[in-house]
Structures are given as C-alpha cells and as structure tokens.
Amino acid sequence: MSVEDGRAYLQSAYPIIYPIVLERAKGIEIWDVDGNKYLDFFSGFGVINYGHSHPKIVNAVKEQMEKIAHIGMIYYNVPALELAKKLAEIAPGDLKKTYYANSGTEAVEGAIKLAKKYSVKVQGKTGAYVIAFDFAFHGRGALTLTLTHERKYKRHLGHFANYPGVVHLPSPYCFRFPGDVETCKNYTLEKVDEYVRYHLGSENVAAIIMEPVMGEGGIIVPPDGWLKELEKIARENDVLLIMDEVQSGFGRTGKIFAHEWEDVRADIMTMGKALGAGLPLAGTMTTEEVDKAWEPGDHNVTFSGNPVACAAGLAGIEVMLEEKLHENAHKVGEFIMKKLRDSALPAIGEVRGRGLFIGIELVKDGKKPDPELTKKVKEGMFKRGYIIGTGGMFGNVVRIEPPLTVTMDQADKMTDDLIEVIKSS
Ligand SMILES: Cc1ncc(COP(=O)(O)O)c(C=O)c1O
Numbered sequence: 001m002s003v004e005d006g007r008a009y010l011q012s013a014y015p016i017i018y019p020i021v022l023e024r025a026k027g028i029e030i031w032d033v034d035g036n037k038y039l040d041f042f043s044g045f046g047v048i049n050y051g052h053s054h055p056k057i058v059n060a061v062k063e064q065m066e067k068i069a070h071i072g073m074i075y076y077n078v079p080a081l082e083l084a085k086k087l088a089e090i091a092p093g094d095l096k097k098t099y100y101a102n103s104g105t106e107a108v109e110g111a112i113k114l115a116k117k118y119s120v121k122v123q124g125k126t127g128a129y130v131i132a133f134d135f136a137f138h139g140r141g142a143l144t145l146t147l148t149h150e151r152k153y154k155r156h157l158g159h160f161a162n163y164p165g166v167v168h169l170p171s172p173y174c175f176r177f178p179g180d181v182e183t184c185k186n187y188t189l190e191k192v193d194e195y196v197r198y199h200l201g202s203e204n205v206a207a208i209i210m211e212p213v214m215g216e217g218g219i220i221v222p223p224d225g226w227l228k229e230l231e232k233i234a235r236e237n238d239v240l241l242i243m244d245e246v247q248s249g250f251g252r253t254g255k256i257f258a259h260e261w262e263d264v265r266a267d268i269m270t271m272g273k274a275l276g277a278g279l280p281l282a283g284t285m286t287t288e289e290v291d292k293a294w295e296p297g298d299h300n301v302t303f304s305g306n307p308v309a310c311a312a313g314l315a316g317i318e319v320m321l322e323e324k325l326h327e328n329a330h331k332v333g334e335f336i337m338k339k340l341r342d343s344a345l346p347a348i349g350e351v352r353g354r355g356l357f358i359g360i361e362l363v364k365d366g367k368k369p370d371p372e373l374t375k376k377v378k379e380g381m382f383k384r385g386y387i388i389g390t391g392g393m394f395g396n397v398v399r400i401e402p403p404l405t406v407t408m409d410q411a412d413k414m415t416d417d418l419i420e421v422i423k424s425s
Pocket residue numbers: 045102103104105106108137138139140211215216244245246247248272273
C-alpha cells in the first residue's frame with residue numbers, strides 16, 4: 001500500500017500532513033511500510049496514552065474477541081460493566097454512571113442531550129442555551145461543530161454548524177489577553193457570570209461546557225483557580241457543568257482527569273481518545289442525580305458498550321495505574337517544559353501545559369503568531385524522525401503529546417532536537 005493508494009481510495013477530507021503509510025508500532029516507536037522508524041510524540045491525536053501495542057492491552061483484546069465481539073446495549077455485558085465500575089472508582093467528585101459512545105463527538109452530543117433533558121425535565125427550565133468558550137474544540141458533528149469555536153472548521157457548510165442556543169464566551173487564553181493574568185482571569189469569569197445571570201438568564205441555561213485544558217485551541221491552561229470559580233458560577237445558578245476530558249483524560253495531564261488539578265466537581269464528564277486504549281471508545285459519566293433525567297431508550301448507539309473496546313479500555317486503565325503512567329506524565333512533562341523555557345528562544349512566546357499535554361506557542365516580532373515557522377518546525381522534526389502535532393487558532397502552537405510511557409532520555413533527546421530545529425528553521 002502506498003500514499004498514491006490513499007489519494008485514490010480515501011476521501012479528500014482527511015488532513016494528511018505526513019506522506020507516509022504506517023504499518024506497526026511499539027511503545028513510542030512507529031514504522032512505515034518502507035521500514036522507516038519514527039518517534040511518536042503525538043499519540044494519534046492524544047489517544048495512545050499507554051504506549052503502542054502494550055502486551056496487556058493486546059491480550060485483553062484477543063481474549064475478548066474470542067469470547068464475544070458485539071451484542072448491543074439491550075443486555076449488559078461483562079467488559080462494559082467492569083469498565084464502568086472501574087471508571088466509577090477513578091472518576092473525581094460524584095461522577096458514577098457511564099454511558100458509552102464511539103467518538104468524542106458522540107460523547108459531547110450525549111452530554112448536551114443529557115444536560116438539556118435534566119434542565120427541562122428535572123429542573124423545569126427551558127434548556128435553551130449552552131455556554132461554550134472561544135478556542136474550544138468539541139468535535140465536528142452539527143451540534144459539536146457549533147460548540148467548536150474556530151471558523152476554519154465551519155467553512156462552506158451552510159447552516160450545518162449552526163445549532164441554536166450555543167453561546168461562546170471569551171476563554172482564559174491569557175497569553176493573548178490585553179492585560180495581566182489576574183485581569184484575564186477576572187474578566188473571563190465575570191463574562192460567564194454576567195451571561196448566565198443577565199444576558200441569557202439562569203433559567204434558560206442548561207450547561208456550561210469547558211475543556212479543563214483546551215487542546216486543539218492550542219493547549220490553553222486556565223489560570224489557577226479559574227475552573228473552581230467557573231464551578232462556583234455554575235452551582236450558584238443551578239447550571240450543569242460539563243468537563244470535556246476527551247483529550248485531557250486518562251493521565252495525559254499528570255492527574256487521571258485534568259479537572260482534578262482544581263478539585264472541580266463536574267455534573268457530566270465526556271471521555272474519548274485514550275478511553276479505548278487504541279480502540280474507538282468514548283463516553284460520558286454523570287452523577288446519580290443528573291442520571292435521573294434519562295428514561296430507558298432515551299439514548300443509545302449500535303456499538304455502545306462494545307465488549308472488545310471496553311476490555312481494551314479496562315486493560316488500559318489497569319496499565320496506567322500499575323505503571324503509574326500519570327505520574328510519569330507529570331515528571332517528564334515538567335522536565336520538557338522547563339528545558340524549553342530555559343532555552344529562552346525569542347521564537348518561543350510561551351510554553352504551557354500540564355503533564356504530557358504541552359503547547360509551544362511560536363511567535364515573531366514580539367508576540368505575533370508565526371504559523372510559517374511552526375510548519376517548518378514540524379517538517380524539520382519529521383526529517384529527524386519525530387511525529388509532533390500543531391494547533392491553535394493561528395496555527396502557531398507546536399503540540400507535544402507522546403505516549404505517557406515516554407522515558408526521560410527519549411524526552412530529553414526530543415527536546416534538544418526541537419530546540420535545535422526551532423533555532424535553525
Ligand atoms: C476536547 C475534545 N472534545 C471532543 C473531541 C472530538 O472527539 P472525536 O474526534 O473522537 O470525535 C475532541 C477531539 O479532538 C477533543 O479534543
């Protein structure tokens with residue numbers, strides 16, 4: 001199979017950036033069909049938290065495949081229950097009950113549907129509005145694309161990304177805020193409070209949805225205390241708080257879930273990416289209280305609770321806990337970020353992130369976004385055998401999201417190479 005086959009037989013929607021055909025992978029190493037080796041510092045969009053082809057996960061999939069591959073959620077099945085129980089053990093706050101989906105997009109759709117139903121049926125509100133944030137990414141379906149902020153994802157789609165009742169408010173992207181961090185924090189929180197209370201009316205707001213670390217938007221970490229204050233606004237106004245942990249969950253930020261950094265209690269949490277440890281699996285968790293809104297048959301998809309995906313997910317969580325991968329993410333992530341900050345390169349406007357969810361914002365002439373340099377850096381790193389990501393509204397953020405199994409030596413070498421590539425690009 002070749003790149004030409006890809007161009008001939010796959011639809012043009014795919015953002016193929018790297019002209020290679022991949023064949024196999026182990027740990028953080030990937031090989032293409034021509035035998036070239038790459039180091040994966042992007043984990044397939046932040047999915048492979050537990051390393052490629054981890055033997056425990058591979059075995060769990062093989063064993064489950066031999067037992068039963070699919071049945072559908074008109075029965076319970078063993079892996080779906082085992083995983084749900086494990087999720088209830090590791091999830092923060094009062095999150096206890098799981099619904100399974102196939103993708104992060106579907107998980108977010110399900111979360112909004114549940115929030116609206118709770119708001120109308122249980123709280124007796126109109127459920128008309130959902131608040132999301134500038135720079136947010138919540139998926140590419142009709143509702144989720146509406147929640148996603150950036151216009152680049154919504155071009156030439158008519159009213160496809162125009163779901164009613166979605167309101168975007170300024171996000172705490174303090175690097176680009178015209179003022180200091182404290183002012184940025186206060187201003188963005190005041191806007192939420194103002195909108196909930198006065199512009200929309202709390203009786204009309206079903207939920208606030210926020211990524212605890214905004215991934216696609218450029219690895220934006222809200223300032224200390226911001227999420228906790230957001231929770232307070234939600235609580236004071238009886239508005240549900242949805243934490244979108246699709247990208248930030250399962251150890252990526254150094255905690256099992258990113259909103260644990262601020263000890264936030266979410267009403268609904270969305271999960272995806274690493275949940276299936278490489279298989280397509282996503283979902284939502286909610287509290288016993290919010291779950292009251294559902295009636296049997298209200299929500300389901302064909303592949304929900306797929307036993308093989310759930311078996312992989314359970315094995316993945318066990319690997320994370322046994323190998324303390326979230327702790328490794330914290331340690332290695334801090335190391336990478338410190339080294340990049342210490343390099344004091346003028347082209348690095350900001351290094352930010354938590355754990356192994358790292359963004360490096362590249363700039364020129366002070367703070368102007370430098371997407372051209374970012375592209376060159378990605379190409380330069382690829383020439384040295386690294387796969388990295390880029391993102392941010394201006395396309396000027398280098399994203400480093402390796403499997404959480406990455407060693408200090410591998411991280412050290414990559415960081416040296418990255419600094420050299422930025423210098424020479
Ligand atoms: C925070 C967040 N939510 C939702 C999604 C959508 O997930 P998926 O691509 O699996 O549909 C993503 C994907 O990047 C994401 O980062």
